[in-house]
Amino acid sequence: MEITxxxxxxxxxxxxxxIINHNILHSTSLYDYNIRTEKQQLDLLKEKTEKGFPVIVxxxxxMVVGFGYYGGFRSREAYQYTVEHSVYVNKDYTNKGIGNLxxxxxxxxxxxxxxxxxxxxxxxxxxxxxxFHEKHGFKVVATIPETGFKFNRWLNSVxxxxxxxxxxx
Ligand SMILES: CC(C)(COP(=O)(O)OP(=O)(O)OC[C@H]1O[C@@H](n2cnc3c(N)ncnc32)[C@H](O)[C@@H]1OP(=O)(O)O)[C@@H](O)C(=O)NCCC(=O)NCCS
Numbered sequence: 001m002e003i004t005x006x007x008x009x010x011x012x013x014x015x016x017x018x019i020i021n022h023n024i025l026h027s028t029s030l031y032d033y034n035i036r037t038e039k040q041q042l043d044l045l046k047e048k049t050e051k052g053f054p055v056i057v058x059x060x061x062x063m064v065v066g067f068g069y070y071g072g073f074r075s076r077e078a079y080q081y082t083v084e085h086s087v088y089v090n091k092d093y094t095n096k097g098i099g100n101l102x103x104x105x106x107x108x109x110x111x112x113x114x115x116x117x118x119x120x121x122x123x124x125x126x127x128x129x130x131x132f133h134e135k136h137g138f139k140v141v142a143t144i145p146e147t148g149f150k151f152n153r154w155l156n157s158v159x160x161x162x163x164x165x166x167x168x169x
Contacts (some may be wrong), residue, residue, distance in 0.1 A: 001060055003098055005105050008045060008055035008067065015064035016057070017041040019088050028123040028155055029088075045069065053083065054109045058098045059155045065093040067101040069109060073119055081116035105134050110164055117163050123148065124156035133160045 008016075026133040036044075045055045048071040058066035070085035085106050110118055120130045124125045124143060134140070138160040148155030 004059045038113045063092040
């Protein structure tokens with residue numbers, strides 16, 4: 001299976017919105033209750049690209065089957081070298097090595113942008129994603145209990161962090 005990683009283009013938005021909405025409806029990987037329109041999803045991604053952050057997609061047979069991005073972690077100036085990232089893969093294409101291409105590409109871009117650290121916020125039930133991040137060098141640095149409420153239960157947010165090996169700061 002040939003997987004291509006490239007920058008996001010607006011024509012990718014329906015595949016991306018489909019992936020996001022599946023996860024909103026069927027998982028705790030997103031803390032949204034309601035599915036998003038393509039316009040809402042596009043605006044969220046544009047918010048990243050307009051600030052110079054990357055949004056990347058994985059393509060198989062000309063179909064977008066996964067995507068990833070990062071953006072500012074918090075807004076105050078001192079956070080400027082910290083980003084929060086996300087990676088999502090279409091449910092029919094998970095465990096085929098697509099995440100293994102998307103996440104290192106985001107790490108590479110973050111290093112190139114001279115950033116200092118990447119943070120992922122993962123629901124504690126999403127053990128697969130925590131393992132996936134650990135495989136790529138992230139460490140679990142905090143768990144904040146009962147920060148989400150979805151599917152009639154409290155959810156815990158697990159923060160995973162990678163300190164980037166750059167000369168910056
Ligand atoms: C998490 C996710 C991005 C991983 O992408 P993927 O394409 O399925 O992952 P890959 O096939 O590249 O595998 C990545 C590695 O993580 C490991 N991994 C993935 N799921 C795992 C699980 N449930 N338990 C243990 N390890 C797991 C794989 O074993 C693999 O390691 P390997 O290369 O040594 O075999 C993807 O499964 C996904 O989108 N899940 C749903 C949405 C989500 O949870 N996104 C993350 C939000 S924080």
